Amino acid sequence: KQEVTQIPAALSVPEGENLVLNCSFTDSAIYNLQWFRQDPGKGLTSLLLIQSSQREQTSGRLNASLDKSSGRSTLYIAASQPGDSATYLCAVTDYGGSQGNLIFGKGTKLSVKP
Amino acid sequence: DTAVSQTPKYLVTQMGNDKSIKCEQNLGHDTMYWYKQDSKKFLKIMFSYNNKELIINETVPNRFSPKSPDKAHLNLHINSLELGDSAVYFCASSQVPGGQTYGYTFGSGTRLTVV
Numbered sequence: 648k649q650e651v652t653q654i655p656a657a658l659s660v661p662e663g664e665n666l667v668l669n670c671s672f673t674d675s676a677i678y679n680l681q682w683f684r685q686d687p688g689k690g691l692t693s694l695l696l697i698q699s700s701q702r703e704q705t706s707g708r709l710n711a712s713l714d715k716s717s718g719r720s721t722l723y724i725a726a727s728q729p730g731d732s733a734t735y736l737c738a739v740t741d742y743g744g745s746q747g748n749l750i751f752g753k754g755t756k757l758s759v760k761p
Numbered sequence: 762d763t764a765v766s767q768t769p770k771y772l773v774t775q776m777g778n779d780k781s782i783k784c785e786q787n788l789g790h791d792t793m794y795w796y797k798q799d800s801k802k803f804l805k806i807m808f809s810y811n812n813k814e815l816i817i818n819e820t821v822p823n824r825f826s827p828k829s830p831d832k833a834h835l836n837l838h839i840n841s842l843e844l845g846d847s848a849v850y851f852c853a854s855s856q857v858p859g860g861q862t863y864g865y866t867f868g869s870g871t872r873l874t875v876v
């Protein structure tokens with residue numbers, strides 16, 4: 648059964664720092680991996696989607712990598728800003744859930760202090 | 762021009778009541794989902810419909826019944842509400858099951874509080 652783990656559970660950094668959020672999954676047979684952002688009391692905003700055949704995706708200050716064989720993904724945030732404060736969720740769609748079961752980690756709560 | 766919209770945004774109701782949550786997507790996607798986010802913020806799938814057909818039905822009490830009148834709408838009806846049903850319910854959609862190519866789009870959630 649696929650399990651997704653995110654480390655750390657919470658992270659506090661000063662503004663301007665570069666940071667890395669980690670995600671691991673137990674079954675490498677995945678269709679894709681998606682990083683989301685959730686602000687308090689709000690919905691999920693998709694940040695980056697990496698297909699199983701891809702190694703990384705970039706959007707602005709965000710870069711996500713995928714190493715399917717080792718079951719790992721990282722989300723790199725460059726030059727962090729207070730507006731980046733949110734919970735970041737990693738989720739995979741695996742072959743076992745080929746009908747569309749997106750399996751989430753428990754998230755990393757990021758706080759960027761001015 | 763909200764992509765995935767849910768109503769209501771907040772719902773406070775008493776134990777034993779029956780309530781419905783509605784979801785609509787204007788993305789032309791074939792697949793829609795209901796996810797539940799519990800008090801520990803963990804998101805887990807409840808149901809999935811592809812082109813009005815139920816394709817995922819996780820271990821959810823029978824009191825929860827989804828209905829998809831067309832592929833742009835997926836509603837969730839809950840009978841005999843219990844305190845433990847309090848959570849945030851998210852609707853989502855994807856172009857095809859599994860979210861290949863374009864991933865998933867989520868609504869803003871419905872916060873259900875049972876008192």
